[in-house]
Amino acid sequence: MRVIIKLFGGLKSKRAFPQNEEGDLILEFTEPIAVGEIIETLDLNKKPFIVILNGVNLVDFSIKVKEGDEISLFPPIAGGQC
Amino acid sequence: MKILRVNMSDETPSAKFEELGEYEGFGGRALTSAIISKEVDPLCHPLSADNKFVIAGGLLSGTAAAMSGRISVGCKSPLTGGIKEANAGGQAAQVMGKLGIAAIVLEGKPKTDDTYKIFINKEGVKIEKDNSLKMLSNYDLVQKMRSQYGDKIACISIGPAGDMKMSAASVAITDMEGRPTRHCGRGGVGAVLASKGVKVIVLDDTGTLPRQPKDPEAFKDANKRFVAGLQKHPVTGQGLPAYGTNVLTNIINEVGAYPTYNFKDGKFAGARKISGEVQAELEKQRGGNPTHGCHRGCVIRCSGIYHDKDGNYLTKQPEYETVWAFGGNCGIDDIDKIAMMDFLCDNYGLDTIEIGAAIGVAMEAGLIKWGDADGVINLIHEIGKGTYLGRIIGNGAAFTAKAFGVERVPVVKGQAIPAYDPRAVQGIGVTYATSPMGADHTAGYSIALNVLKTGGFVDPLKPEGQVELSRNLQIATAFIDSTGMCLFIAFALLDQPETNQALIDMINAFYGWNMKDSDVMEYGKKVLKFERDFNARAGFTKQHDRLPRFFYKEPISPHNVVFMVKDEELDQLFNW
Numbered sequence: 148m149r150v151i152i153k154l155f156g157g158l159k160s161k162r163a164f165p166q167n168e169e170g171d172l173i174l175e176f177t178e179p180i181a182v183g184e185i186i187e188t189l190d191l192n193k194k195p196f197i198v199i200l201n202g203v204n205l206v207d208f209s210i211k212v213k214e215g216d217e218i219s220l221f222p223p224i225a226g227g228q229c
Numbered sequence: 230m231k232i233l234r235v236n237m238s239d240e241t242p243s244a245k246f247e248e249l250g251e252y253e254g255f256g257g258r259a260l261t262s263a264i265i266s267k268e269v270d271p272l273c274h275p276l277s278a279d280n281k282f283v284i285a286g287g288l289l290s291g292t293a294a295a296m297s298g299r300i301s302v303g304c305k306s307p308l309t310g311g312i313k314e315a316n317a318g319g320q321a322a323q324v325m326g327k328l329g330i331a332a333i334v335l336e337g338k339p340k341t342d343d344t345y346k347i348f349i350n351k352e353g354v355k356i357e358k359d360n361s362l363k364m365l366s367n368y369d370l371v372q373k374m375r376s377q378y379g380d381k382i383a384c385i386s387i388g389p390a391g392d393m394k395m396s397a398a399s400v401a402i403t404d405m406e407g408r409p410t411r412h413c414g415r416g417g418v419g420a421v422l423a424s425k426g427v428k429v430i431v432l433d434d435t436g437t438l439p440r441q442p443k444d445p446e447a448f449k450d451a452n453k454r455f456v457a458g459l460q461k462h463p464v465t466g467q468g469l470p471a472y473g474t475n476v477l478t479n480i481i482n483e484v485g486a487y488p489t490y491n492f493k494d495g496k497f498a499g500a501r502k503i504s505g506e507v508q509a510e511l512e513k514q515r516g517g518n519p520t521h522g523c524h525r526g527c528v529i530r531c532s533g534i535y536h537d538k539d540g541n542y543l544t545k546q547p548e549y550e551t552v553w554a555f556g557g558n559c560g561i562d563d564i565d566k567i568a569m570m571d572f573l574c575d576n577y578g579l580d581t582i583e584i585g586a587a588i589g590v591a592m593e594a595g596l597i598k599w600g601d602a603d604g605v606i607n608l609i610h611e612i613g614k615g616t617y618l619g620r621i622i623g624n625g626a627a628f629t630a631k632a633f634g635v636e637r638v639p640v641v642k643g644q645a646i647p648a649y650d651p652r653a654v655q656g657i658g659v660t661y662a663t664s665p666m667g668a669d670h671t672a673g674y675s676i677a678l679n680v681l682k683t684g685g686f687v688d689p690l691k692p693e694g695q696v697e698l699s700r701n702l703q704i705a706t707a708f709i710d711s712t713g714m715c716l717f718i719a720f721a722l723l724d725q726p727e728t729n730q731a732l733i734d735m736i737n738a739f740y741g742w743n744m745k746d747s748d749v750m751e752y753g754k755k756v757l758k759f760e761r762d763f764n765a766r767a768g769f770t771k772q773h774d775r776l777p778r779f780f781y782k783e784p785i786s787p788h789n790v791v792f793m794v795k796d797e798e799l800d801q802l803f804n805w
């Protein structure tokens with residue numbers, strides 16, 4: 148099972164993973180695995196605060212991923228004034 | 230603190246200082262909205278002598294309080310036809326506060342088409358006719374003022390878009406470097422300043438001191454706790470300083486709420502190339518600066534300085550909404566070209582959101598192709614020159630849509646919808662629909678809870694809970710906009726009750742008040758009541774508190790959702 152991990156806002160993995168053209172990480176799993184466990188596996192420089200699974204902001208990180216899922220991770224960020 | 234009233238109808242315009250009187254206790258947005266609501270005929274033409282143009286620093290502007298440099302301008306808006314308050318950072322609020330001026334109220338209108346400049350220092354006010362300033366761009370104008378009055382001044386000015394009284398004309402405020410980069414952008418406020426015959430207000434606080442609090446020790450202690458709270462919070466202490474507001478491009482795109490091609494899609498393939506992460510890296514590489522304050526006393530420093538490929542200053546760090554307006558909305562993924570558009574809008578004195586939205590509408594009509602960055606730059610020059618085409622675009626998205634026969638018009642109360650799709654983030658749709666300002670994300674920034682998980686989380690894709698969320702944010706924002714504080718303090722205030730308390734303690738120590746949390750909410754409600762009341766008398770009904778119909782009918786990808794908050798629920802927003 149292949150899962151794409153997109154890291155933003157200065158997040159970096161301390162481990163080496165294969166990457167696609169965009170620089171996103173490609174992770175392969177044989178068993179269904181929870182989003183929270185994937186985040187542990189990544190061994191990031193900072194703790195992610197916002198976790199998005201296929202465009203949906205997750206509250207429950209125990210949810211299991213499927214083939215082709217995309218996870219986007221962000222540290223605490225904000226903005227919104229002009 | 231005094232109100233400075235300038236009557237522009239007199240043959241030689243006259244100025245007089247007045248006590249605050251019935252406006253005692255009001256600052257910033259509370260003061261501009263109270264004066265407009267009480268003194269302006271809601272049925273007047275916005276460019277007529279009967280409209281007033283009010284400029285006000287906040288309750289804490291000109292004091293030693295951190296973050297207190299926000300300035301508000303208010304008037305009846307030529308874009309929406311309703312009340313308008315637009316605010317910006319820069320140096321002017323602090324300088325006005327130190328000069329002892331709570332508000333400048335420009336009244337009447339010259340009988341000729343002469344242009345005036347107003348110079349204010351501790352000796353008094355000088356109003357001079359200077360027709361050589363007409364049609365000058367903001368950067369040239371400010372340069373000229375600095376050569377006349379010295380480098381220490383702060384300027385409040387309009388560019389050619391204001392001179393031509395366009396409905397997307399902004400009011401520029403100079404920053405710490407004396408550049409006209411901070412803009413009260415929305416609602417065509419620049420056109421109203423122009424209608425008063427005023428091109429620039431020059432402020433010089435030489436020889437003045439910061440305003441002194443009633444209880445200096447308590448004030449100092451509260452300010453210290455307030456600053457510590459901002460520095461401790463991960464958003465105000467790290468996220469905003471590192472990447473600025475444009476860090477939102479990736480996240481808003483990832484949650485499918487990034488309006489693309491005039492609100493046809495919720496994701497833009499080129500988003501990463503124009504993101505805050507890329508922008509900050511370029512700023513570092515080219516000798517700019519990704520972490521910079523827009524006024525002295527800002528400890529968050531979300532702004533920055535953007536250099537071109539050759540390492541020369543191009544513009545201040547473009548904000549997220551600007552990058553979106555010309556980026557995804559127009560299908561452009563070239564950050565240097567977008568930075569140029571930001572500079573041109575600052576120089577001509579234009580609201581980047583309104584212009585980006587208007588050009589998106591023009592692209593929909595086929596005027597130029599999606600993604601044509603040079604075409605957009607040409608169009609902005611057309612606005613600056615005042616060609617017929619430029620005058621159409623310079624009057625905003627709704628006007629452009631009419632001129633070109635476009636049905637998909639992303640506006641509420643005539644004002645362009647900014648960078649967050651209300652179908653994928655339902656809470657911000659409630660704010661767009663109901664704010665007395667027209668579509669304005671800052672009026673009740675639900676993104677904080679719908680996406681960024683600051684202060685909690687409310688599911689953005691469901692209609693439940695959005696009205697209550699927007700209501701609470703609109704009330705709290707109306708208060709913060711009155712303090713002179715930058716709205717970004719709200720991220721720390723929402724999560725940290727002790728930082729919220731520090732702000733209230735600081736205001737209490739300054740004024741000798743005994744304000745509690747509940748009084749803060751009452752203050753915000755009072756401001757919204759002034760604004761709603763003005764709009765009702767100007768002819769606004771509940772039918773104006775709605776989104777354009779296409780948001781209810783056309784699902785947005787990738788979530789395939791429409792806006793689902795019911796009209797009856799929207800009507801409950803101000804029923805507190």
Ligand code: SF4
Nearest residue numbers: 318523527529531715
């Ligand atoms: S946080 Fe940003 S917008 Fe707010 S005062 Fe500082 S630089 Fe200006």
